[in-house]
Amino acid sequence: MRLDGVGRRYGRRGPWILRGVALAVEAGALVRIGGPNGSGKSTLLRIAAGVERPTEGTAELPARRAYVPERFPPALPFDARGYLRHLGRVRGMDAAEADRRAEHWLDAFGIADRAGTPLAELSKGTCQKVAVAQALLADADLLVLDEAWTGLDPAARARLDEAAADRAARGGRVLFVDHDPARLAGLTTAAYELDDGALRPVGTGPAGGATVLVEVETAGPGPLPQRLPGAPRRTGLPGGAVRLEVAGAHSDALLRALLAGDRGVHVRSLVAVPGPAADGHAHDARGDAGQDAQDVQAVPEEAR
Known part of the structure; x- marks a missing residue:
């Protein structure tokens, strides 16, 4: 994944949310994006996920991407199991494989007993677990997590920690934002800070630049x-x-x-x-x- 000179604003006269952003996320990388509220973190992650296009600059993205947005829209005409099955089919799985993976992640996050509940009737925390599960269904080359841990119970947060680290260890790329500064500490390979629309490195992972x-x-x-x-x-x-x-x-x-x-x-x-x-x-x-x-x-x- 590579962003080169990326800028984003809404409307021809709107203020620049991002400007001149350059970022490369290589295979095996686990990259944290920080910055104050309103600094453009979610905008950057939406561009990385392919949900939005930059106003200027280029974004080279892997074909297989998965994304947990900051706010998951629960008003969808599915129950939890049906939604995961649907996303599995959209990502190229056959019906049996989509079923198997849906059941696996429902069980992994402890919500198998609510698999038949319409999304609109789920609690916020359970809905967030479904949002995370849909991103983990397939082995995406790029996993984008926008405060995906928010609203999860401790066991589910630990399960997501494990899944993100495993995705990077197996050669994927993980780009994430989280309000907890200790999130994935010791595993993060690079960290960046957004300030006034510009992205700057704030540290490196183990062994630094060696x-x-x-x-x-x-x-x-x-x-x-x-x-x-x-x-x-x-x-x-x-x-x-x-x-x-x-x-x-x-x-x-x-x-x-x-x-x-x-x-x-x-x-x-x-x-x-x-x-x-x-x-x-x-x-x-x-x-x-x-x-x-x-x-x-x-x-x-x-x-x-």
Whole structure:
């Protein structure tokens, strides 16, 4: 997902809500958007979700997107189960798969007993769970969450945390706004602040701007997946091992994806290099006699 020089205003003489916004969200990214009320966060997320078009600039978006709006319209002619089934069919699932996924998410959010209740008769909290469930039905390449946690009970908030982190770990992109500053803390790969229509970075994820080198072996059948968080550069090593080179902001998501897979991945080493080499790629820090010990991040015992 890439926004380039994006601006948005309503009407030819209306004030600019956004101006000159540039944002790239790569595979495996979990990106937070902050800013005061009225700063344009929801407008930015609607453009990212493809719900609105920018007044100026360009928006390159993945074909498969899912979106939880700030306000979900409950006055729709469906019950909860029927709405999820309908959205599943719209997203290309056959009837059986749409049914299966609808039942899964109704159960995951603890609302299976209200599956037959018309949306207009559901409580605000239950309606919000349906809104979140419809976005999680399919494995979208881009998941856009506009204060999706608001109105959810603690168990449902934790379930959404887990789903968002899992989507990024499996190579998707997640863009979110939430009023809780601790939301997904430690997992967010980048954060930005909107102020007076302009977007500026306010921090980076784990390992900052470093490049991380991960050497892995696969014990299970087949090679590593082609799609991995951060789109790492791959180098074959003697004995069938592979070195993955990824931006530090994506290193945690990459490790989660590797260790959660079904191929028996063994992480041989993990090295963080503070800054790229002159050719734009990291050098092998382990060959430098003067490499500081703090540049080497130990792999936890449970990961080995």
